[in-house]
Amino acid sequence: MTTPIDLYYWPTPNGHKITILLEEQEVPYQIIPINISKGDQFEADFLKIAPNNRMPAIVDHEPSGGGEPISIFESGAIMLYLAEEYGGFLPHEAREKAEVTQWLMWQMGGLGPMAGQAHHFRHYAQDKIEYAINRYTDECNRLYGVMDRRLKDRDFLAGEYSIADMACWPWVKPYERQGQDLSEFPNLKRWFETIEARPAVVKAIEVGKEYRSRPEDMTDEARQILFGQTARK
Ligand SMILES: N[C@@H](CCC(=O)N[C@@H](CS)C(=O)NCC(=O)O)C(=O)O
Known part of the structure; x- marks a missing residue:
């Protein structure tokens, strides 16, 4: 692999799942921070990859079958893809x-x-x-x-x-x-x-540590972005 997997990420439990798997597999990846308190999940480019405006999401630029990059949203689907594509942690039988x-x-x-x-x-x-x-x-x-x-x-x-x-x-x-x-x-x-x-889990949990925040520190703006969502806006 010459191009790392793009991982659209914020340090939450659903984000950690993917860093844990990638660290365990030793598959190269680069973090693209999606600051969900600031509204990055609503950016048009991100919505093309993740229409549910939720992270995590990935783009694999070099899928084994060749062709266009593959983008995936939903952490469970990402884990199945990575396990099948890069091996380990999912039996074949x-x-x-x-x-x-x-x-x-x-x-x-x-x-x-x-x-x-x-x-x-x-x-x-x-x-x-x-x-x-x-x-x-x-x-x-x-x-x-x-x-x-x-x-x-x-x-x-x-x-x-x-x-x-x-x-x-x-x-x-x-x-x-x-x-x-x-x-x-x-x-x-x-x-x-x-x-x-x-060790892979310890490393994975450290990823994006600098972005972590506590619920107590949430601003009104972030609260509105995260908890004021409807289909209308
Ligand atoms: N079922 C989704 C859930 C993802 C999810 O809820 N992500 C949250 C953070 S843990 C998020 O991106 N929230 C942004 C928002 O609520 O706008 C998955 O497993 O990938």
């Missing part, structure tokens, strides 16, 4: 592959959205709505329980360390902000600490 893809989809459709809402109502919402806080904190707790039971008799969520683990791990990382206590989930805690210690 149908049964083993299905194990991984179901846990990847579980993260995409369950853990990510629910934990995201827990973060929102616990930390970003200015009105502290008890029903919403309890609803998403409890749902996170249930999902952590699903992972904990799954990890009772295995090291990783689906066979060997895979893109399913890499997708879930960044969403467990801010567990305290989701109102969770890992000591309630001993198998999940072991899994979490094992992955946390991997």
Whole structure:
């Protein structure tokens, strides 16, 4: 590969998934920061790649089949593409592959959205709505329980360390902000600490550290950009 993958990125759990995979694969990439608090996700050039105005997204300038660059949005689709194109962390055999893809989809459709809402109502919402806080904190707790039971008799969520683990791990990382206590989930805690210690993961989490900000520091302008979105504007 002579041209690195373009990674449209901001240091959030969905962004971390992709830096973790690229670091594990040792695939060269360059970061293109998408400052979601400033509205970079609405720039016309970015929307051509990511019409849902969300990062992460990638452009692979040298796909193995040749031809035009391939652009991809949605972190799960990006992980599947990178694993298939650059190897590792996704088995080829149908049964083993299905194990991984179901846990990847579980993260995409369950853990990510629910934990995201827990973060929102616990930390970003200015009105502290008890029903919403309890609803998403409890749902996170249930999902952590699903992972904990799954990890009772295995090291990783689906066979060997895979893109399913890499997708879930960044969403467990801010567990305290989701109102969770890992000591309630001993198998999940072991899994979490094992992955946390991997050199590629340590490196991946450092990427874009300088851009990180805390919910408490969010400006009114950023709040409007992130939480004032409708189809009309
Ligand atoms: N399902 C998408 C979710 C991506 C997503 O929600 N990204 C957030 C940051 S974690 C974002 O770009 N937000 C910008 C916005 O809300 O306008 C994925 O997994 O890629």
